[in-house]
Amino acid sequence: MSLPEFDFHAPGSVDEACRMLAEYGPKAKIFAGGTDLMLDMRRRRILPENVISIPGIEELKTLDLSSGMLKIGSCVTIARIVKSKEVAGKWGALCAGGKALGSCLVRNLATVGGNIASARPAADLPPPLMVYGASLVLKKTSAERVVSIDHFFTGTGATVMAPDEILTEIRLSEPPPHSGAGYLNLGIRNACDINILNVASYVALDGPGGAIKDARIVMGCVAPTHVRVLSAENLLLGEKPSEALFERAGEAAMNAATPRGSAYSRASAEYKKDMVKELTVRTLGMALREALGPAS
Amino acid sequence: MKKLIRVTVNDVRYEVAVKPNQTLVDMIRYDLGLTGTKNGCGEGDCGACTVILDGTPVNSCLVLAMQADGRTITTIEGVEGEKGLHPLQKAFIEKGAVQCGFCTPGMVLSAKSVLDENPAPSEEEIREGISGNLCRCTGYLQIIDAVKSVGK
Ligand SMILES: Cc1cc2nc3c(=O)[nH]c(=O)nc-3n(C[C@H](O)[C@H](O)[C@H](O)COP(=O)(O)OP(=O)(O)OC[C@H]3O[C@@H](n4cnc5c(N)ncnc54)[C@H](O)[C@@H]3O)c2cc1C
Ligand code: FES
Ligand code: FES
Numbered sequence: 001m002s003l004p005e006f007d008f009h010a011p012g013s014v015d016e017a018c019r020m021l022a023e024y025g026p027k028a029k030i031f032a033g034g035t036d037l038m039l040d041m042r043r044r045r046i047l048p049e050n051v052i053s054i055p056g057i058e059e060l061k062t063l064d065l066s067s068g069m070l071k072i073g074s075c076v077t078i079a080r081i082v083k084s085k086e087v088a089g090k091w092g093a094l095c096a097g098g099k100a101l102g103s104c105l106v107r108n109l110a111t112v113g114g115n116i117a118s119a120r121p122a123a124d125l126p127p128p129l130m131v132y133g134a135s136l137v138l139k140k141t142s143a144e145r146v147v148s149i150d151h152f153f154t155g156t157g158a159t160v161m162a163p164d165e166i167l168t169e170i171r172l173s174e175p176p177p178h179s180g181a182g183y184l185n186l187g188i189r190n191a192c193d194i195n196i197l198n199v200a201s202y203v204a205l206d207g208p209g210g211a212i213k214d215a216r217i218v219m220g221c222v223a224p225t226h227v228r229v230l231s232a233e234n235l236l237l238g239e240k241p242s243e244a245l246f247e248r249a250g251e252a253a254m255n256a257a258t259p260r261g262s263a264y265s266r267a268s269a270e271y272k273k274d275m276v277k278e279l280t281v282r283t284l285g286m287a288l289r290e291a292l293g294p295a296s
Numbered sequence: 297m298k299k300l301i302r303v304t305v306n307d308v309r310y311e312v313a314v315k316p317n318q319t320l321v322d323m324i325r326y327d328l329g330l331t332g333t334k335n336g337c338g339e340g341d342c343g344a345c346t347v348i349l350d351g352t353p354v355n356s357c358l359v360l361a362m363q364a365d366g367r368t369i370t371t372i373e374g375v376e377g378e379k380g381l382h383p384l385q386k387a388f389i390e391k392g393a394v395q396c397g398f399c400t401p402g403m404v405l406s407a408k409s410v411l412d413e414n415p416a417p418s419e420e421e422i423r424e425g426i427s428g429n430l431c432r433c434t435g436y437l438q439i440i441d442a443v444k445s446v447g448k
Contacts, residue, residue: 007297008316008362031360038319038358039339051316053363079352103428105406106340108352109359 180290
């Protein structure tokens with residue numbers, strides 16, 4: 001199907017893009033990789049009067065590790081995340097999320113910012129970003145604010161972002177020693193599908209072989225937004241990691257999940273609930289192995 | 297409103313007047329007349345529209361023509377050299393990797409990108425590199441054979 005009519009703008013800087021958003025109002029749409037927006041426009045779900053193309057803005061394409069923190073410009077492509085050795089080394093679950101996204105062709109266009117801003121509950125990057133405690137920088141002409149990704153999503157396709165704001169940067173602090181994370185997604189095929197379910201887990205230990213001092217578990221596809229499973233996280237805190245403990249956390253996650261069956265994937269709600277447990281146990285195992293280090 | 301953009305396609309410079317809602321694949325096919333690039337699903341699923349944009353293979357159905365302003369594109373028509381078909385194209389023919397041919401332009405460009413990045417790719421890397429290109433005819437094995445025979 002052909003695209004609806006709109007005006008096209010390619011600002012050269014974030015400031016110029018912000019000014020355009022302010023001028024054109026809510027009928028303007030940011031176009032990053034376009035891999036979500038093109039479909040939304042073709043299917044007439046989004047009908048912008050003005051399309052503001054941002055992948056040419058250099059300042060949004062930096063991947064910076066110099067401050068001990070990972071700063072990802074919103075227009076960094078998924079392909080760059082997947083290929084970055086630094087990301088793979090310290091934020092492995094994010095790299096895994098990137099690898100699960102689309103095909104290599106899609107990953108060459110799709111951006112990190114777009115995967116967050118589109119706020120789809122099946123998206124691959126939000127679970128790892130949430131377990132790593134990412135914060136998001138939002139800019140508009142008059143102001144800049146930083147929000148935790150935990151408070152960013154308000155519903156399917158809905159976020160706290162105002163229509164005149166741009167997501168410019170995603171910040172991740174370096175995971176502490178003796179911590180690790182894991183990400184798994186369940187789909188129908190390996191490339192180009194929509195997740196049935198996705199889970200990321202993170203644990204930090206109180207020293208080598210110590211008790212769990214911090215834990216985060218996030219699941220997608222079971223509610224209108226990605227959700228943290230606080231009941232399962234709390235159950236892990238202060239405990240020594242063990243298979244039995246992870247089983248109990250998996251059960252808590254299963255009980256917290258309220259998925260709907262999906263006609264597209266033919267996955268029933270019951271199946272998804274069972275798999276929540278399975279993926280939680282497995283990602284906790286992955287997180288623990290990373291936390292214990294290569295010697296384990 | 298139409299706007300004039302400048303693109304270099306297969307080493308030829310073009311000035312084209314394009315509409316804001318025109319996709320890159322449509323510009324290539326209808327304005328430049330380079331119909332080797334196919335328009336299949338129009339949604340990023342099939343890879344028939346694959347072109348190499350500034351060195352990176354992308355789905356040209358997901359790119360707006362205006363976004364190509366000032367950039368460099370290789371389509372299947374630009375793969376052939378002065379000495380005739382590219383070794384990959386020859387290998388596709390020899391190994392029976394072409395049946396109906398609809399996926400072939402995109403498949404060849406994705407495979408070429410794999411080889412440009414790594415002249416000796418593993419089978420896994422080849423499979424990964426063509427993961428965005430669907431083929432309804434060959435069952436992929438002949439395609440992987442063809443790419444392997446050129447690599448090394
Ligand atoms: C074939 C195919 C397969 C796919 N498979 C997957 C998959 O497996 N997993 C997955 O998670 N996704 C998948 N996707 C969806 C899509 O590729 C990703 O969500 C991608 O990360 C979106 O990024 P983008 O840059 O293309 O976003 P765009 O389409 O450019 O934008 C998406 C939305 O976010 C807004 N936006 C984008 N950037 C910003 C910003 N910086 N500030 C404010 N708003 C912004 C846009 O206005 C738009 O509403 C797939 C898409 C296709 C076509
Ligand atoms: S036509 Fe572009 S991916 Fe199918
Ligand atoms: S040869 Fe027919 S689709 Fe591949």
